[in-house]
Amino acid sequence: MDIRAYWKLDFTREKMTLWAGLAAFVLAVCFGSPAHANKLKVAAVLNSPVDHQWVSRVHVSLLKARDRGEIDYLLAEAVAASDTIRVIREYAEQGAELIVAESYTVEREARDLAKEYPKIKFLLASSLPPDGTNVAVFDNWNQDAAYLGGILAGSITKTNKLGAVGGMAIPEINRLIGAFREGACTVNPKVQMLVSFVGGFYNIPADKEAALAQIESGADVIYAERFGANQAALEKKKYAIANLMVQDKAYDAAVITSALWNAEPMFDAAIADVKNGKFAAKDYGREYGSYVIGGSALAPLGEWEKKLPPDAVRAVKEAEAKMKAGTLKATIFQNKIDSGPCPK
Structure with missing residues (x-):
């Protein structure tokens, strides 16, 4: 057979497949694989290990984006506060396009650093407002789920004393x-x-000790904003409402539910905005943390639903339905919450 005849324009299935394969090969060599062509280089600078409650929500969300092929993910975990700025700068120099970092202990320094790299986008876990054009902020806005946990706790307490263990009064x-x-x-x-x-x-030991002291003072349901409080509730056979994530099954005897932070909608939006040139200096946590869009949620009650008083379950479900519809929201409390009775 004349080889020249084979390469005439003949649109048989075999030849079209061959041509398509050759074209894909040339494109891949020249321009890289299409699946990786639009990857965003994202770096995270986190002050706690990734097995910690809050940090785990950040890490898992970015891992999912990486596994979908949307980002290249660089991680520095358990970074000391004194090293935070240095590590952020190193990632900026390495060409990160979006830097996610905890800045609570270095608020001003982080913003000053961002001004040195105006083309890089910064998404800072922060107590301060956004800044300039390239500094957005975020945090967990799961207070609506915490409100539902409070309804449950107030409905089942027998002592009328509820505990809450927090990290810092921020x-x-x-x-x-x-x-x-x-x-x-x-x-x-x-x-x-x-x-x-x-x-x-x-x-964690300090969390547990604080919760144990509350239990000793009569608290029979604890809001475990800090993880160690769950351990105290389990040890003393009391109840706990956990925070941010579903707790390990080892705590099932104490932890009834959890005020979940689903960070994926927020990080997905920020990544998409950077890619599309729409990243803005705004509070991504507040915008994408609502109960309506699934940024926060109360963990399913599971087997607890059969154990709890029907009136308690009903009260939670009725309030949750209103939150999903957007007709009920928890009040935003910015100032420190002190021990004491219900406000008048």
Whole structure:
């Protein structure tokens, strides 16, 4: 057979397949694989290990984006506060296009650094507002879920004393504990709150000790904004409402539910905005953290639904339906929540 005849324009299936394969090969060699052509280089600088509650939500969300082929993901975990700025700068110099970082302890320094790299987008976990054109902020806006947890706690307490163990009295935590108290007080105005702040974000023994002291003072349901409080509830056979994530099954005997933070909608939006040139200096956490769009949720009650008083379950479900419809929202409490009775 004359080889020249074979390569005449003949649109048989075999030849079209051959041509398509050759074209794909040439494109891949010249321009890279299409699946990787639009990957965004994202770096995360996190002050706690990725098995920590809050940090895990950030890490898991970015892992999902990486696994979908949308980003190249660089991670620095358990970074000391004194090293945060240095590590952020290293990622900026390495060509990161979006840097996600905790900036609570270096708020001003992080913003000053961002000004040195105006083409890089920064998404900072922060208590301060956005800044300039390239600094957006975020945090967990799961206070609506905490409110529902409060309804449940206020409905089932037998002592009318509820505990809450938080990391620090910053706005991000104040609004969770405030929402928990608000939910509890709507169904039980006799509630007395016992509130403790342990002064940090990753001190499980201190969390546990604070919760044990609250239990000793009569609290029979604990809002475990900090993980170690779950351990205290389990040890003392009390109840806990966990925070941010579904707890390990080892805690099933104590943890009834959790005020979940589903961070994926927020990070997906920020990544898409950077890619599309629409990234803005705004609060991504607040915009994408609502109950309506699934940014926060109360974890399913599971087997607990059969164990809890029907009135308690009904109260939670009725309030949750309103939150899903956007007709009910928890009040935003910015200031420190102190121990004491329901506000008048």
